[in-house]
Amino acid sequence: MITDRSLGRRVFIAGNFTFLFLISFLCLMPIMHILAISFSSGAAAAAGKVSLWPVDFTTAAYDNVFGKPEYLRAFWVSIQRVLLGTALSMALMIVTAYPLSKDPRQFRLRTFYAWVFVFTILFSGGLIPTYLTVKNLGMIDTLWALVLPTAIPVFNVILLLNFYRNLPKELEESSRIDGAGHFKTLWKIYVPLSLPALATTGLFTVVGHWNSWFDGMLYMNHTENYPLQTFLQTVIIKMDFRFIKAEQAELMVKLSDRTSRAAQIFVAAFPILIVYPFLQRFFIKGIVMGSVKE
Amino acid sequence: MDKTAFGRRFVRDFLTNKYLYAMMIPVIAYYLIFQYTPMYGVLIAFKNYVPAKGILGSPWVGLDHFQAFFDSYYFLRVLSNTIIISVYSLLFEFPAPIILALMINEVRSRRYKKFVQTVTYMPYFISMIVIAGLIRDFTDSGGVINTLYSYFGGDGTSMLQHAGLFRPIYILSEIWQKIGWESIIYLAALMGIDQDQYEAARIDGAGRLKQIWYVTLPGILPTIVILFILRVGNLLNVGFEKIILLYNPITYETADVISSFVYRKGLLEFNWSYSTSVGVFNSVINLTLLVLANWLSRKVTKNSLW
Incomplete structure (x- = not known):
């Protein structure tokens, strides 16, 4: 390898380094800022003194958040939907990807089912017909409305499907010769071999369920059934624009609201920040593996 | 004609791949209920949908x-x-x-x-x-x-x-x-x-x-x-x-x-x-x-x- 040591090259390397550093910083800054606000006093936040470090450190905002029964209830609904939804999605994803990964010579109508599957990406019923379907099934205000309509995430199935396709055919053949049926082959060979791909898709599903908010608003009539993100939406949307030319006193009230809101935002993002390092380790590999077609 | 041909292919495929089909039951059910039923529900775009009358019973209004x-x-x-x-x-x-x-x-x-x-x-x-x-x-x-x-x-x-x-x-x-x-x-x-x-x-x-x-x-x-x-x-x-x-x-x-x-x-x-x-x-x-x-x-x- 020839190394280029010219001045232009060095300037470029330094510039590139700095620019990428700035971009990285910009990606982190908003979260750090909101964290700093959440640990600052209302007055400091109001005066705009907080940047990346808390001013007048206090945990008052968090005491306030965790003292709210509705926040904790919403947190619990979210945990339930993540657990139930991920378990259900994983099971369904595996049994969708496995048959579709078969050779059309063996599974004659594979192409037909693949089209049934792909067509839903190109065209869907849309907002209202989907809502009416769920409503007619009597799922409004139940956890099922949050987990069933999105139970088979297409993107994840495609990842898994491509992974299964790339497994050597001999594996399946030998297990069939040993007398194992499809269920056994899937469970004893495909599932253990695809653990990295399953971990990737599983983490995606967890994140998707945790982050999803609109379905909560759509399918839940009673606010006590709201998952965390949906609940948070009511808090954030309520930000009142009438205070634009507010008196000082009103401004203070509003802006100590600000620290509380910052704390709620941070708590909602926190679980993702915790899983993210694990997710990160898997997903690049998973995606690169999954996107390679034979 | 076309339909029966597809029907025969389906039966043959079903018989050779029974267990694959058994596996797919929940998947097919999901697609019918949560993907294709809403597609059928798109009909209400051409009707005046009244919940009490259902999708089929509501009057057509065309475009x-x-x-x-x-x-x-x-x-x-x-x-x-x-x-x-x-x-x-x-x-x-x-x-x-x-x-x-x-x-x-x-x-x-x-x-x-x-x-x-x-x-x-x-x-x-x-x-x-x-x-x-x-x-x-x-x-x-x-x-x-x-x-x-x-x-x-x-x-x-x-x-x-x-x-x-x-x-x-x-x-x-x-x-x-x-x-x-x-x-x-x-x-x-x-x-x-x-x-x-x-x-x-x-x-x-x-x-x-x-x-x-x-x-x-x-x-x-x-x-x-x-x-x-x-x-x-x-x-x-x-x-x-x-x-x-x-x-x-x-x-x-x-x-x-x-x-x-x-x-x-x-x-x-x-x-x-x-x-x-x-x-x-x-x-x-x-x-x-x-x-x-x-x-x-x-x-x-x-x-x-x-």
């Missing part, structure tokens, strides 16, 4: 809802807002991850590369609600971005109250959230480029820039083209989730897009049939655009989705 939408004042507004936001993101958000990937590719230190990647992918996993919360806090009076903006002529009031600022806020936050994530696919394509090509280019006397121009860019061009087709196919597909979290009646004139209009008409005003017809209009245009873009790309560049 009346479509007509009403095309004639309404909102038609041009939501259509042009959708197109403008899409085109802006095509111009500004689409190239951003390509540039980022090229820059990351130039980094020699593996650790620094890893650091930049880890940090820039992260925003993609943050929920829309949190993002909207951040945007609202930062652009509100007293927020960081608002304070910054006031040095450049902002009046210090909440920036989300200005119709003219909605699109920049939307696009910039979109770039912030997606730049890292979308660069992954380009980085994967960059890794796939044969290193010998660079060697050959160097021997031919190509400098860094020429290498990027003649080796790197052609190497990732197929990826760029495919993603571009997908983008064009989704030109009218601006999601409503972020929009409805950030807009308000003052900014409707620049912010209201087709999907947010469908949401408002259907779920807030209960015009179910009307809202569905707007949604159908949107889907049909999208599908047409996707097919067209794919066809054009196959003609011009030989790269296509199918």
Whole structure:
């Protein structure tokens, strides 16, 4: 390898380094800022003194958040939907990807089912017909409305499907010769071999369920059934624009609201920040593996 | 005739692959109930849907809802807002991850590369609600971005109250959230480029820039083209989730897009049939655009989705 040591090259390397550093910083800054606000006093936040470090450190905002029964209830609904939804999605994803990964010579109508599957990406019923379907099934205000309509995430199935396709055919053949049926082959060979791909898709599903908010608003009539993100939406949307030319006193009230809101935002993002390092380790590999077609 | 042939094939396939079919029962049930039933529900776009009468019992009105939408004042507004936001993101958000990937590719230190990647992918996993919360806090009076903006002529009031600022806020936050994530696919394509090509280019006397121009860019061009087709196919597909979290009646004139209009008409005003017809209009245009873009790309560049 020839190394280029010219001045232009060095300037470029330094510039590139700095620019990428700035971009990285910009990606982190908003979260750090909101964290700093959440640990600052209302007055400091109001005066705009907080940047990346808390001013007048206090945990008052968090005491306030965790003292709210509705926040904790919403947190619990979210945990339930993540657990139930991920378990259900994983099971369904595996049994969708496995048959579709078969050779059309063996599974004659594979192409037909693949089209049934792909067509839903190109065209869907849309907002209202989907809502009416769920409503007619009597799922409004139940956890099922949050987990069933999105139970088979297409993107994840495609990842898994491509992974299964790339497994050597001999594996399946030998297990069939040993007398194992499809269920056994899937469970004893495909599932253990695809653990990295399953971990990737599983983490995606967890994140998707945790982050999803609109379905909560759509399918839940009673606010006590709201998952965390949906609940948070009511808090954030309520930000009142009438205070634009507010008196000082009103401004203070509003802006100590600000620290509380910052704390709620941070708590909602926190679980993702915790899983993210694990997710990160898997997903690049998973995606690169999954996107390679034979 | 055709039907019985398919029927016979189905029976034969079913018998040879009994267990595969047994496995697929829940999957087929899911698709019938949650994907294809709503597609059948699209019929209400051509009817005056009355819940008590059901989908079949409601009276047909033909294309009346479509007509009403095309004639309404909102038609041009939501259509042009959708197109403008899409085109802006095509111009500004689409190239951003390509540039980022090229820059990351130039980094020699593996650790620094890893650091930049880890940090820039992260925003993609943050929920829309949190993002909207951040945007609202930062652009509100007293927020960081608002304070910054006031040095450049902002009046210090909440920036989300200005119709003219909605699109920049939307696009910039979109770039912030997606730049890292979308660069992954380009980085994967960059890794796939044969290193010998660079060697050959160097021997031919190509400098860094020429290498990027003649080796790197052609190497990732197929990826760029495919993603571009997908983008064009989704030109009218601006999601409503972020929009409805950030807009308000003052900014409707620049912010209201087709999907947010469908949401408002259907779920807030209960015009179910009307809202569905707007949604159908949107889907049909999208599908047409996707097919067209794919066809054009196959003609011009030989790269296509199918």
